[in-house]
Amino acid sequence: MDPPPQPPNIDPPTRAGITMPPPQDTRKAAIPGAPNAQQRADLAAIARRLASRHKEENPANIRYIASTRQEALAETTASRVSGDASVYVIQMEGNFLRHTRHGLKPIVGNSITIIVDAETGQVTDWSMSPRSHDLSRLGQAAAL
Incomplete structure:
Protein backbone atom coordinates (compact mmCIF):
# COMPACT_ATOMS: atom_id res chain seq x y z
CA MET A 1 0.00 0.00 0.00
CA ASP A 2 1.40 3.41 -0.99
CA PRO A 3 1.57 6.30 1.56
CA PRO A 4 -0.98 9.09 1.04
CA PRO A 5 0.17 11.89 -1.26
CA GLN A 6 1.78 14.87 0.48
CA PRO A 7 0.59 18.39 -0.29
CA PRO A 8 3.05 20.46 -2.31
CA ASN A 9 5.45 22.60 -0.29
CA ILE A 10 4.49 26.15 -1.24
CA ASP A 11 6.47 29.08 0.09
CA PRO A 12 5.05 31.53 1.08
CA PRO A 13 1.92 29.76 2.35
CA THR A 14 -1.13 30.38 0.22
CA ARG A 15 -4.80 29.69 0.56
CA ALA A 16 -7.02 29.97 -2.47
CA GLY A 17 -4.28 31.82 -4.32
CA ARG A 48 11.34 67.64 26.45
CA ARG A 49 9.62 67.89 23.05
CA LEU A 50 6.58 65.92 24.27
CA ALA A 51 6.46 67.95 27.50
CA SER A 52 6.54 71.20 25.52
CA ARG A 53 3.71 70.02 23.26
CA HIS A 54 1.68 69.50 26.42
CA LYS A 55 2.35 72.96 27.88
CA GLU A 56 5.13 72.01 30.33
CA GLU A 57 8.41 73.78 29.66
CA ASN A 58 10.26 72.50 32.74
CA PRO A 59 9.43 68.83 33.36
CA ALA A 60 10.90 67.35 36.52
CA ASN A 61 12.36 63.99 37.47
CA ILE A 62 12.99 62.84 33.88
CA ARG A 63 14.24 59.26 34.07
CA TYR A 64 14.43 56.11 31.97
CA ILE A 65 14.48 52.34 32.38
CA ALA A 66 15.62 49.77 29.82
CA SER A 67 12.91 47.14 29.28
CA THR A 68 10.82 45.36 26.67
CA ARG A 69 7.69 46.78 25.09
CA GLN A 70 5.44 44.00 26.42
CA GLU A 71 6.68 44.46 30.00
CA ALA A 72 6.49 48.26 29.76
CA LEU A 73 2.92 48.20 28.46
CA ALA A 74 1.89 45.74 31.18
CA GLU A 75 3.08 48.25 33.82
CA THR A 76 1.72 51.44 32.22
CA THR A 77 -1.46 50.73 30.29
CA ALA A 78 -4.14 48.20 29.43
CA SER A 79 -2.95 48.17 25.80
CA ARG A 80 -1.46 45.00 24.37
CA VAL A 81 0.37 44.50 21.10
CA SER A 82 1.61 41.45 19.24
CA GLY A 83 5.34 41.00 19.09
CA ASP A 84 7.90 42.57 21.36
CA ALA A 85 10.84 44.98 21.12
CA SER A 86 13.70 46.27 23.23
CA VAL A 87 12.70 49.70 24.55
CA TYR A 88 13.57 52.55 26.84
CA VAL A 89 10.74 53.72 29.08
CA ILE A 90 10.91 57.43 29.90
CA GLN A 91 8.84 58.92 32.69
CA MET A 92 8.66 62.56 33.77
CA GLU A 93 6.58 64.75 36.03
CA GLY A 94 5.03 68.18 35.55
CA ASN A 95 1.74 69.92 34.86
CA PHE A 96 0.73 68.65 31.44
CA LEU A 97 -2.25 69.81 29.40
CA ARG A 98 -3.60 68.16 26.27
CA HIS A 99 -6.27 69.86 24.20
CA THR A 100 -8.78 67.50 22.66
CA ARG A 101 -10.61 67.73 19.37
CA HIS A 102 -13.82 69.71 19.00
CA GLY A 103 -13.05 72.02 21.92
CA LEU A 104 -13.91 69.48 24.59
CA LYS A 105 -12.49 69.83 28.08
CA PRO A 106 -8.68 69.42 28.00
CA ILE A 107 -6.98 66.44 29.60
CA VAL A 108 -4.58 67.23 32.42
CA GLY A 109 -1.95 65.04 34.06
CA ASN A 110 1.08 65.15 36.29
CA SER A 111 3.06 62.37 34.61
CA ILE A 112 3.92 61.35 31.07
CA THR A 113 5.33 57.94 30.21
CA ILE A 114 6.97 57.39 26.82
CA ILE A 115 8.09 54.09 25.27
CA VAL A 116 10.91 54.41 22.73
CA ASP A 117 12.12 51.56 20.51
CA ALA A 118 15.78 51.04 21.45
CA GLU A 119 16.80 50.04 17.92
CA THR A 120 15.05 52.75 15.89
CA GLY A 121 14.69 55.57 18.41
CA GLN A 122 11.00 55.90 17.46
CA VAL A 123 8.26 56.57 20.03
CA THR A 124 5.93 53.56 19.97
CA ASP A 125 3.60 54.50 22.83
CA TRP A 126 3.01 57.30 25.31
CA SER A 127 0.46 58.16 27.96
CA MET A 128 -0.42 60.94 30.35
CA SER A 129 -1.75 60.16 33.82
CA PRO A 130 -2.59 61.89 37.10
CA ARG A 131 0.42 60.30 38.82
CA SER A 132 3.59 58.44 37.93
CA HIS A 133 3.49 54.68 37.39
CA ASP A 134 5.49 52.46 39.72
CA LEU A 135 8.06 51.11 37.28
CA SER A 136 10.26 49.43 39.88
CA ARG A 137 9.33 45.98 38.54
CA LEU A 138 11.01 46.96 35.26
CA GLY A 139 14.32 47.78 36.92
CA GLN A 140 16.27 50.69 38.36
CA ALA A 141 15.46 54.08 36.84
CA ALA A 142 18.31 56.38 35.80
CA ALA A 143 18.13 60.16 35.41
CA LEU A 144 18.18 61.72 31.95
Whole structure:
Protein backbone atom coordinates (compact mmCIF):
# COMPACT_ATOMS: atom_id res chain seq x y z
CA MET A 1 0.00 0.00 0.00
CA ASP A 2 1.40 3.41 -0.99
CA PRO A 3 1.57 6.30 1.56
CA PRO A 4 -0.98 9.09 1.04
CA PRO A 5 0.17 11.89 -1.26
CA GLN A 6 1.78 14.87 0.48
CA PRO A 7 0.59 18.39 -0.29
CA PRO A 8 3.05 20.46 -2.31
CA ASN A 9 5.45 22.60 -0.29
CA ILE A 10 4.49 26.15 -1.24
CA ASP A 11 6.47 29.08 0.09
CA PRO A 12 5.05 31.53 1.08
CA PRO A 13 1.92 29.76 2.35
CA THR A 14 -1.13 30.38 0.22
CA ARG A 15 -4.80 29.69 0.56
CA ALA A 16 -7.02 29.97 -2.47
CA GLY A 17 -4.28 31.82 -4.32
CA ILE A 18 -3.93 34.53 -1.63
CA THR A 19 -0.56 34.99 0.02
CA MET A 20 -0.90 34.72 3.79
CA PRO A 21 1.14 36.97 6.07
CA PRO A 22 3.99 35.36 7.99
CA PRO A 23 3.17 34.34 11.56
CA GLN A 24 3.71 36.93 14.28
CA ASP A 25 7.06 36.81 15.99
CA THR A 26 6.30 35.60 19.51
CA ARG A 27 9.88 35.67 20.79
CA LYS A 28 10.53 37.76 23.88
CA ALA A 29 12.74 40.77 23.20
CA ALA A 30 15.98 41.31 25.08
CA ILE A 31 16.33 44.20 27.50
CA PRO A 32 18.67 46.72 25.82
CA GLY A 33 21.92 47.83 27.33
CA ALA A 34 22.46 51.29 28.74
CA PRO A 35 22.08 53.97 26.06
CA ASN A 36 25.23 55.68 24.82
CA ALA A 37 25.69 59.45 25.13
CA GLN A 38 23.93 60.21 21.83
CA GLN A 39 20.98 57.94 22.67
CA ARG A 40 20.66 59.57 26.10
CA ALA A 41 20.60 63.00 24.44
CA ASP A 42 17.97 61.76 21.98
CA LEU A 43 15.81 60.33 24.80
CA ALA A 44 16.04 63.61 26.72
CA ALA A 45 15.07 65.55 23.58
CA ILE A 46 12.05 63.28 23.01
CA ALA A 47 10.92 63.86 26.60
CA ARG A 48 11.34 67.64 26.45
CA ARG A 49 9.62 67.89 23.05
CA LEU A 50 6.58 65.92 24.27
CA ALA A 51 6.46 67.95 27.50
CA SER A 52 6.54 71.20 25.52
CA ARG A 53 3.71 70.02 23.26
CA HIS A 54 1.68 69.50 26.42
CA LYS A 55 2.35 72.96 27.88
CA GLU A 56 5.13 72.01 30.33
CA GLU A 57 8.41 73.78 29.66
CA ASN A 58 10.26 72.50 32.74
CA PRO A 59 9.43 68.83 33.36
CA ALA A 60 10.90 67.35 36.52
CA ASN A 61 12.36 63.99 37.47
CA ILE A 62 12.99 62.84 33.88
CA ARG A 63 14.24 59.26 34.07
CA TYR A 64 14.43 56.11 31.97
CA ILE A 65 14.48 52.34 32.38
CA ALA A 66 15.62 49.77 29.82
CA SER A 67 12.91 47.14 29.28
CA THR A 68 10.82 45.36 26.67
CA ARG A 69 7.69 46.78 25.09
CA GLN A 70 5.44 44.00 26.42
CA GLU A 71 6.68 44.46 30.00
CA ALA A 72 6.49 48.26 29.76
CA LEU A 73 2.92 48.20 28.46
CA ALA A 74 1.89 45.74 31.18
CA GLU A 75 3.08 48.25 33.82
CA THR A 76 1.72 51.44 32.22
CA THR A 77 -1.46 50.73 30.29
CA ALA A 78 -4.14 48.20 29.43
CA SER A 79 -2.95 48.17 25.80
CA ARG A 80 -1.46 45.00 24.37
CA VAL A 81 0.37 44.50 21.10
CA SER A 82 1.61 41.45 19.24
CA GLY A 83 5.34 41.00 19.09
CA ASP A 84 7.90 42.57 21.36
CA ALA A 85 10.84 44.98 21.12
CA SER A 86 13.70 46.27 23.23
CA VAL A 87 12.70 49.70 24.55
CA TYR A 88 13.57 52.55 26.84
CA VAL A 89 10.74 53.72 29.08
CA ILE A 90 10.91 57.43 29.90
CA GLN A 91 8.84 58.92 32.69
CA MET A 92 8.66 62.56 33.77
CA GLU A 93 6.58 64.75 36.03
CA GLY A 94 5.03 68.18 35.55
CA ASN A 95 1.74 69.92 34.86
CA PHE A 96 0.73 68.65 31.44
CA LEU A 97 -2.25 69.81 29.40
CA ARG A 98 -3.60 68.16 26.27
CA HIS A 99 -6.27 69.86 24.20
CA THR A 100 -8.78 67.50 22.66
CA ARG A 101 -10.61 67.73 19.37
CA HIS A 102 -13.82 69.71 19.00
CA GLY A 103 -13.05 72.02 21.92
CA LEU A 104 -13.91 69.48 24.59
CA LYS A 105 -12.49 69.83 28.08
CA PRO A 106 -8.68 69.42 28.00
CA ILE A 107 -6.98 66.44 29.60
CA VAL A 108 -4.58 67.23 32.42
CA GLY A 109 -1.95 65.04 34.06
CA ASN A 110 1.08 65.15 36.29
CA SER A 111 3.06 62.37 34.61
CA ILE A 112 3.92 61.35 31.07
CA THR A 113 5.33 57.94 30.21
CA ILE A 114 6.97 57.39 26.82
CA ILE A 115 8.09 54.09 25.27
CA VAL A 116 10.91 54.41 22.73
CA ASP A 117 12.12 51.56 20.51
CA ALA A 118 15.78 51.04 21.45
CA GLU A 119 16.80 50.04 17.92
CA THR A 120 15.05 52.75 15.89
CA GLY A 121 14.69 55.57 18.41
CA GLN A 122 11.00 55.90 17.46
CA VAL A 123 8.26 56.57 20.03
CA THR A 124 5.93 53.56 19.97
CA ASP A 125 3.60 54.50 22.83
CA TRP A 126 3.01 57.30 25.31
CA SER A 127 0.46 58.16 27.96
CA MET A 128 -0.42 60.94 30.35
CA SER A 129 -1.75 60.16 33.82
CA PRO A 130 -2.59 61.89 37.10
CA ARG A 131 0.42 60.30 38.82
CA SER A 132 3.59 58.44 37.93
CA HIS A 133 3.49 54.68 37.39
CA ASP A 134 5.49 52.46 39.72
CA LEU A 135 8.06 51.11 37.28
CA SER A 136 10.26 49.43 39.88
CA ARG A 137 9.33 45.98 38.54
CA LEU A 138 11.01 46.96 35.26
CA GLY A 139 14.32 47.78 36.92
CA GLN A 140 16.27 50.69 38.36
CA ALA A 141 15.46 54.08 36.84
CA ALA A 142 18.31 56.38 35.80
CA ALA A 143 18.13 60.16 35.41
CA LEU A 144 18.18 61.72 31.95
